[in-house]
Amino acid sequence: MQVENRYIERFRRQLSRGEVILFTGAGFSYDAIARDGRPVAQVDDLKEELARIAFPSTPTAAGESSIADLYEVAVARGEGRVKQVFEDRLHVDSRKTPERFDRWFAMPWKRHYTVNVDDLDEVVRGRASMARSLRPVSALSHVAVQTNELLSIHLNGRLNDFPQVTFAARQYAQRAGMPDPWYEMLTADLLTSPVLFIGTIVNEPGLWQHLEMRNTRGQGDVELRPPSYLVSPSLPPARAALLKRYNVDWLQVTEKEFYEQVLVGASTEAVTGHQAIQRRHHPTTAGSSLRSVSQLRSEKSNADPALYLHGREPVWSDVEPSGFAVVRDFEANLLDRAKNGREKVLLLTGTAASGKSTTGMRLTLGLESEGARAFSYDTATGSLSVSQVLRAARAHKPEVIFIDDVDVFGEAAGRLLRDLAELPRTQRVIATIRNSRLQGLPVESELATVAWSEHAIPPLHDEDIDAVIASLERAGLLGLMAGLSQEERRRIFREQAGRHLLVAMYFATSGEQLEDKVRSECEDLSGASRMAYGMAALATTDRQWVSKAELLLGLGNLGFTRDGNQILNEIENLVQRQLLVSSSGGLSVRHRWIAEKVCRLLHGQRPDAPSDRRLGIRVGVRGGSANQPAYARAPNVAPAHQPRPHTAAC
Incomplete structure (x- = not known):
């Protein structure tokens, strides 16, 4: 059979973005050779081997029994013999297995999941040179990790997990009753990423069930699950008819035919895909977050310019002449002071949403237009280590440095401003901070040795x-x-x-009143929409964002596990209603002031109550180590400050 060009072109585009999930069943390993010289055992082969151990005097046992039942009885009656069968039939011979499997694992997959227990991926890792390291892991014994390696996740276990590999129905039942972070992450991946399923489907335990995790699309819902593919030479008619309900296209070819027709000619897309993955996983450093203002102002923003007037956080294009951010009356005198005054540090203070950020950005642009070498530090993506920020400043040698919400550095904020001001090339440091937070930090004492001034943002004239x-x-x-x-x-x-x-x-x-509007928006939401809005709001209060996959992980832990496409539609509706803003990084509430009101409302406080940082215990996004379970942080998220759904409810 021939794969249609429209599928080839679409798949290669998805591959070039490094976003495709590879999900393999036994059919994927069909041409791999085991150590006993025979092909790696398929389901029917294993059933025959297990039946001889479990029921040696019943020739028809293999055809009359499921592999789950045969495995459980065989292990009980001859565990050592079953282990030997696995060693002979599932250990892959590196010398005899086709090299095309090296190319398979060298592709820029987002992740690889498999229901197989053979060690084909380990063999490839040992013999092939790849642009990206391959890391086989067992869902039975490994904690989910964050890594830029290609995770090859064995959902039923690996050979060295024997006899705990998942074959028996009782084992499936035991796992179904326990929290399983790998399966939670898999569910999110299957709903938010294009998936390439490869396997026989006919009688493999687990593979069809995982395909069904994509769920069907409800009547009236928009299809938001990315188009996916099932590679299998044959399929029962009923299952073939169901595929479209999961937004999966059936490619009626073998693994080898797909490789030859699709992957062999995808070298350019493979390189581009690896570059995309590298960008996603490359740790954000202080150096990469301290960026030239001339570069920032030349970048095209995807944000709707007019939404700035309805509360979106400002971007650099807003303060350009073509933007909608107005020049305030007081800014002319402030800019003159920034150009000609003796102060090294200008601290802009004011209440939330008073326009501090916009004024700070405009002052920085004004100095840059006078020829100053101006840089802006992004506290949302960069390191909060003072030493790293200083190291980046020494490397870039800025004359003007802008830092919005400098209070995120905590008690080190004043020391950072002082040390930046004392660098040889620094002429001005412009920073913003809320009145309420300035009072609780030792900023004034730290700035005692440098000339500085505080400028409160005035009310509207x-x-x-x-x-x-x-x-x-x-x-x-x-x-x-x-x-x-x-x-x-x-x-x-x-x-x-x-x-x-x-x-x-x-x-x-x-x-x-905007507070009344925020309250009514919260009251109008319920179920998964309300929870997703709360998670995004808490992330926004910390100048972070969340991805759809992270929201799905968090919602799954709160019990919203059914109708995955419907949940995606509910999240998309939040974007369409402009409650959430979508950017290249992910999703956030349109303004931090609004996000804080939302968090207080969902926490049961008055919207004007003092901020309670303990809200993070209740509404779902916080940081942590990379060794936490998968539901705590999706592995495709950079470690610096990215948010992660937590398992508690609002």
Whole structure:
């Protein structure tokens, strides 16, 4: 049979992004040669071998019994003989097994799952040279780890797990009743990544059940499961008819035919895919997070520019002349002071959502336009080690450094600002911090040896109000103010001028208090949507994001395990309603101020109550070591500060 070009092209595109899951059954190893010189045992071969041990006087036992029953009886009656069968029929001979399997494992798979217990992957690892290390692991004995290696996960165990490998029905029942982080991660992978299934499907225990984990699409739901593939030369008609319900295309070819028709010509896509995986797994360093402002302002943002006026966190394009962030009246004097003053450190303070970040970015751009070598440090992705940030600054030699929310460095924030200011090339350090957090940190005492000044972000002045109204009109977001006179528009803003810029803009355009809007949004959500929103909100409060896979992991631990595509639709609805913002990194709430209100509401507090960091115990995202179970951190997430779903409820 021939694989259709449309499938080949689509699969290679997915492969080039390093996002395909390889899932193999016994049919994958069909051409591998075992140490006894015969092909690696398939299901029917093992049934014959086990039947001779379990029921030596019953010739029909293999055909009349399941492999699960035969395995359990055979181990009970002759464990040593069963072990020898496994050694002879499932240990792969490196010298006789085709080298094309080396190419299979050299592809840029996101992960490899298998229901096989043979050691084909170990043989390939021992003889092949690959761009990415291959790491076979057993789901029975290994804790899920975070690594940029290709994990080859044996869901039923490996040969050296014998006799605990999962063959018997009783063993499946025991595992089904226990928390299994590997299966939780697998469920998320099967729903959020394209999957290449290779196996016979006809009588393999486990493989079809895993394919069914993709679930069917509910009536009215949009298909959000990535298109996937099943490679098998034959399939029962009923199962073939079911594949489309799982968004899986049946490729009626053998493993070898798929290799020759699809993988052999995918060298370019393989290189690109490995590069994509390397970028995902490469640890974010202080050096890579300290970036030139000239580079940042030239990058194209996927964010909707107008959403800045409805509360999205600012990006560099917002403060460009074409953006919707207005120039505040006080900023001209502040920029003059930044250019000509003697202070080495300018600390911008204010309440949440008062416009600190936007002003800091604009000052930095202003100094950069004067010829200064300006850099910005991303605290969301970079190291929070003062020594590493200083090392990066010494390497890049910036003249102006901008750090938003410098309080994330905790008690070291003041020391960091001082040490950066004292570097030979540094002319200005511009940082933002909330009023409430400044009071609890030893910033003033640490800055005693350098010239510095604090600048509180003021409330809206009349000139600011006119500028904001003009920006809202340019964006087509005047809302309730559209039919009002300019003076009436100003009056609405003046009534809100003592409040946050974000809150004032929202009230002026909608006539609704933003806190009431956030409350109603939370009350309107239920079930998986409410939990997902809470997890994303908690991540956002720490300037982090979550991926869809991480949300699925967290929701799975909270009991939302059915109807996977429906849950994906619920998450997508949060994005479509602009409750969550999607970026290249993942998903987050549209503004940190809103995220904090959401967390307090879900925690049962008043939205204006003091922040309670213990909320992390209740609503689901926190950091930790790379040795935790898979449900704690998906292995495709960089270790620095990325969030991870926790198992507790909101």
